Amino acid sequence: MSELPDFGTFGRFIETPADEMPAEMRDAYDFTRKLRGQVPGPHKIWLANPKLSKTVVPTGAYYQTQSTLTKAEIEIVTNLINGRWLAAYANYEHEMIGEKAGGLPAHKVEAIIAGLPTSFDDPRQQVVYELASALIAPRLVPKGLYRRAKALLGDAGIVDVTMLLGWFTGVSLTLAAFDVPANAVGLNQ
Structure with missing residues (x-):
């Protein structure tokens, strides 16, 4: 088994540059940017699981614009x-x-x-x-x-x-x- 680096680009996570992302990951990345205007914090990591990312991101976006809470x-x-x-x-x-x-x-x-x-x-x-x-x-x-x-x-x-x-x-x-x-x-x- 090859040795993994202790740290990546975001903590231990090694981000994939946007222009190198596989299609499904890039789709989740674009989806997040559309809803959030950026790909912040944990959203960077969630891109590793694009299907899950696309289900989780709208919840965070809801709290930015539609929540009953101030x-x-x-x-x-x-x-x-x-x-x-x-x-x-x-x-x-x-x-x-x-x-x-x-x-x-x-x-x-x-x-x-x-x-x-x-x-x-x-x-x-x-x-x-x-x-x-x-x-x-x-x-x-x-x-x-x-x-x-x-x-x-x-x-x-x-x-x-x-x-x-x-x-x-x-x-x-x-x-x-x-x-x-x-x-x-x-x-x-």
């Missing part, structure tokens, strides 16, 4: 789950995104990632934080928390929170499996 609420959930799975790249990226695009105070994002308690003045943000925290712990969601979440987010919002936790679990574990460091760039394509 950008701040999405970043609360994202930073909680990324912190849980210790994915260096995802934590690095979403710490900045949470503060800039999500408009969350830096000390709150830091507390979320570190697993420290924090709170939010906005009742929706607070219930998103509590619901996601309970699910990640793992803990049962008590009746009172469920009722507050249903009143503030509705069933669609609760589904958005739970599926975002699952989606970013996949993101985090993909990045962890390929040991993608915090400031990885990968091929510029």
